[in-house]
Amino acid sequence: MVRKLTRQNLTVLLSSMLISFLLIAVMLWLTARERQGSAAELAAVQLASNVAAMLVFNDPEAAQRELAVLGENRELSGLALYTAQGELFAGIAKLPTLQWQQQPIPTEPQRRYRGLEIELVVPVMVRDKAEGVLVVRERLHQLMHWFVRGLLIMSALMVVIYLFAARLLIKIQRKALSPLVALSALAEKVASERNFSLRAAVVDNDEIGSLTKRFNELLKRAEIWQTELSTELQQQAARGDELEHLALKDSLTQLPNRHSFGQLLHKMVTDSLNNKTMSALLFIDLDNFKFVNDNFGHDAGDEVLIEVSNRIQAAIRSDDTLCRLGGDEFALLLPKQVTPQLTEQVCKRLLQQISRPIWVKNAQMPVTLSIGVALCPEHSIDSATLLQLADEAMYQAKRAGKNGYQIYGAD
Template sequence: MKFGIALKLSLLLALAGALAAGLTGYYAFEASRTLLVNAAKDRLLTSTLVLARRVALAREEIERDLVLVAEHPAARALLQGPGTPSQQQTLQDLMVLMLQSQPSYFQVRLIAADQHGMERVRVDRAPRGPMVVADDDLQEKGHFDYVSQALRLGPDQTYMSRVAINHERGSHLGVDKPSLQLARPVRDAQGRTLGVAVINIDLNGTFELLAKDMPESIQLYFANHEGDILIHPEPAKTFGFDRGRRIFIQDEFAATGPVVRGDNNVAVFESHEGAHANQPVVAAFMSQPLKVSSPETRLTLGLTQPLQAVLADSNRLGQTVLQIVLALCALSLLLALWMGRALTRPINAISHAARMVASGLPAGALPVERRDEIGDLARAFRDMRLQIGEQISELRDNQDELEHLAQHDPLTGLANRRKFQERLDHALAQARRVPQTVSVLFIDLDRFKPINDHHGHDVGDVVLQTVARRLKGVLREVDTVARIGGDEFVALLGAPATQEQLEAIARKLLTLVSEPMVVDKLQLDLGCSIGIASYPDHASTATDLLAAADHAMYQAKTAGRNTFRFFDATPPAA
């Protein structure tokens, strides 16, 4: 049988069509895989940065609690002498409130510098809630570094112990669990060190709270300055040094070595070796030096996600591309006899578009108007490209949602502590330039805990959401209202206000919050105590301004609750 040039050309064109379809599918598939992996790396890095910021904010919040204890007049009085029963009770009540509002706290303690570091006041987290430890059960802690080292610190310094398994004997829930201690010196008016305030932190509980909004497929890793694994999806690999062996994060992920050593701050990579040979992962790790005095010079934080989960959409797209390519190859064989030279131009256009997409450039014009197999190929490629674009857009939307969650309280929708801190810092910076006043209202609900305890957390959540709506209803759009934890809210006024205006706002808030609310046919009554502080009259920094408003709120609590007080630095009469 003699093959003419037309048949040869048709066969050649059929082969070219099949090759073009295959290249189109290959480049599109590879491009989609690359885009998905890169997007996953960017998402993991963003999540790691957000989580690291949450850790920093959590540490700052703990330091604020330490300052509250260390600078409390009752703490100084108890360390300078036996103190009075009322001073003892005041400090115990403060520590109980801290454990109630911070589920990540194992202990809050006041320890004297003398008597071998004897504990003066101690409140533990027990199975049934905060427990005040009796005088006979108080222990000497002077031989622990968080006491001896903290006593040597200068003013406004905080000491953080090594992250380790807590083997201290006692009745609290932190025994034999991963924890760390933050301590701060307590000084008298002459600057002499009287003792230290110490908070024992639940490491696992803290990270569970910080990472609870992340997808289940994302795994968390945490290591100390030498790379010893502290948090790992496999608990058996954590705290190996506590069992006489060292298990390092850089042994599992070689790419983290420069991050652990401090040569680089961030490492984003894929791991296909060792423990991840059968299930490769995409990973993002970062480390930063600590800003407190500690034997831990830096800590490393990382997130991983299985590569299979990242490429799930790509695999489905690959099957679709393969089906399209096979179908087009079959059609090319049937239509090659009639296509001739007309086949060359549209196939080349599609191949060019595939290369442009693979290079990350616009695909250009496609012959989608044709009513033949080449048109089908062009439209299929266009749809595939649109599908890839939708996937990328979805990934970006997820990243935006993650950023939103990092700045807002998930229950009430109000700004969270991070967002509020940013707004407050910006307002103070502007106030220093103008100059003008900046006012903060610290709002703490009265009688909320009995409602939460007696009627359950679901009712408590509805109460918090209702209060949030009422607060937003009173305040203006230029004001910022935030929930910073538990039943504590803060409001930042967006414009300067006189004392009379602040009093009027506070009264409106008291009236509106005190209005009865009905939840699940239950009529609930509660109130609130409000502390008011203004820049520059009461404080010059964001931290001090918030602490002043908090102090004023406690003064309102002491005055009988359901009222407001302006910050008054004068200590109460003993």
């Protein structure tokens, strides 16, 4: 037992020291890289300010001299100055000319890390107007050399600290655990047999005796808790089906609720990517539902929701799943054998189903559907993004006059 605990404690100590070492190393590298990146960015911004007038007065030779100064002072792997039209204005002969794809010039310096290099894109501004762009790439090899040397020193210190701490831990632990062997044996027996009715014998009234008394009290409480827990688990098992139903189903329509919808949507997207097939999400909003609630009452609104859900379910395939997200919002998942044409047919079929009169309290309910469609993987391979795109498409359908559908991205 003592050896086992010693091995475990030494393992925990080593693991803690390794984790601390790794965290310190990562933080040290990120901090050092960020500081060098900031220094490189500051130097590039200063250079961009210096060559601004040279760009305006078309003096590439002077600009090249300015670039050469930066190249001598920093560890560069590439440097180039371009005009606002994307033409190379100046560079350094001994350094590769960095390519810059002509695009809208950024208004602020941009910094990207590529392995052991920093790439900077700095606008050359003259009176708040971009006259050109400076592209700089700086190597981090010297920084990495310093970092590796620091890691070696830290590693040596960590080894010395660990050996000293392990030796001290073993000595202290053996001395402290020797009186607890008997109590440990009882604890192992209780743990293996799950018999909390066992009790330890109190030999003396010293600290170990006090610990034994507290251990016996703990066993007594555990025995009581075990009895209560067993009773509670039996009661929960009886209510399990009901709780599961409430957690995953909408109480009004008995459709899968928003929580269940999230799981179903994630599964649909995953299956679509794994099987390399197309699937579709239809975001459905009930038009004029607020008017129904305000003028006919919420009980009439509930009847409308039930009728709409029944009609939609009657119009879809057995593999498709209709969910209620809340209020007057529904979501329809089409997981299999989906094409854009099939999706449009489904939308038209749903609109036709709801266009038939819905009578509640001897009055025809003026409700229609607005449907937004997003396809996976065509529009997105992320569940949350797919839902957002379908929601945006639904609002496009509403703005187009309601009682219609809109596939995301389609005109």
